[in-house]
Structure formats: C-alpha cells, structure tokens
Amino acid sequence: QVQLVESGGGLVQAGGSLRLSCAASTSGSIFSINVMGWYRQAPGKQREMVADITSGSSTNYADSVKGRFTISRDNAKNTWYLQMNSLKPEDTAVYYCNANIKVLPDIRWNNYWGQGTQVTVSS
Numbered sequence: 001q002v003q004l005v006e007s008g009g010g011l012v013q014a015g016g017s018l019r020l021s022c023a024a025s026t027s028g029s030i031f032s033i034n035v036m037g038w039y040r041q042a043p044g045k046q047r048e049m050v051a052d053i054t055s056g057s058s059t060n061y062a063d064s065v066k067g068r069f070t071i072s073r074d075n076a077k078n079t080w081y082l083q084m085n086s087l088k089p090e091d092t093a094v095y096y097c098n099a100n101i102k103v104l105p106d107i108r109w110n111n112y113w114g115q116g117t118q119v120t121v122s123s
Contacts, residue, residue, distance in 0.1 A: 002026050002112050006097050009117030012087055016121070020082040022097030022114055031103045036073055036080040040093035040119075047096070051082060065091075087121045095119050 008020040024033060037052030051061045051071040059071055068087075073080040080099075084091065097114035 001029065002031065002101055002103060002110075004097050004099060004112055004114035006095070006114040006117045009095060009119045011120045011122065014087060014089055014121055014123050016087050017083070017085045018087065018119060019084070020095055020097070020117060020119075022080050022099075024078040024099055024101065024112075026103060029103045031078075031101050033075075033078060033099050033101050034109065035100045036071075037098045038071060038080075038082045038095055039098055040091075040095045041116075042090075042093040045093075050095070052098075053080065084119070087119075089121045089123045091119060092121050093119060 003025050004022055006022045012018055034055045035052055038050040039047050040050050041047040049062055050065055051069055053059045053071045053073050068085050070083040094116040096116045099112055100109045101112055102109050
C-alpha cells in the first residue's frame with residue numbers, strides 16, 4: 001500500500017557528488033510521514049544509518065558523513081533527498097530510504113523501506 005521509490009544512485013569518482021531522492025506514495029490513501037531517513041549497506045557489513053530528518057527538520061548524521069552529506073525534505077512532495085559531496089570509496093554501498101508513515105484512518109506509525117539504490121565510488 002505504501003511505496004518508497006528511490007532514484008539517483010550510480011557510479012562516481014572519488015571527490016564527486018550524487019543526489020539521492022526518495023518519494024513516498026500510496027494507492028490513494030492520505031498519509032503522514034514523521035521521520036525520513038537514509039541507510040546504507042556495504043558488502044559484508046551491517047546496514048547502518050546515514051542520516052535522518054524529523055518532521056520539524058531536525059537532522060542527525062553518522063559521524064562518517066558529517067560535513068559531506070546533507071539530508072533534506074520536501075513535505076509537499078512527500079520526498080526527501082540525500083546530497084552526497086566529497087564522496088569516498090568507502091561510501092560505496094546500497095543506499096536505502098526509510099520512513100515512519102501513518103496511513104489514515106490507521107493511527108499507528110509503521111516503518112517502510114525503499115528498494116535500495118547502488119552507489120559506487122571509484123578511487
């Protein structure tokens with residue numbers, strides 16, 4: 001019922017930039033989103049939080065990306081973004097968007113994941 005669709009991954013050289021987008025939608029139901037986030041999983045490693053942003057636009061970043069990545073959201077479009085600058089080979093991973101969403105008339109918040117998009121940074 002809830003879909004998170006990501007875009008923007010790809011191959012980039014070290015020092016380059018990429019911008020990821022994630023758009024949330026339903027099959028016509030009204031919904032609300034509070035926390036939106038980005039996670040990543042490199043081969044052989046656990047999935048880790050990269051950045052998140054609350055409905056009040058408070059942000060939180062992993063130490064490894066502070067100063068290089070910026071998360072933002074467009075509430076009118078139910079879309080959030082991850083601007084990634086000064087990319088490093090160690091940023092190579094599958095990036096997943098994540099959100100807590102409430103689909104009316106249900107009052108519960110549920111957690112949803114995007115399908116993942118590959119980001120590869122070459123040295």
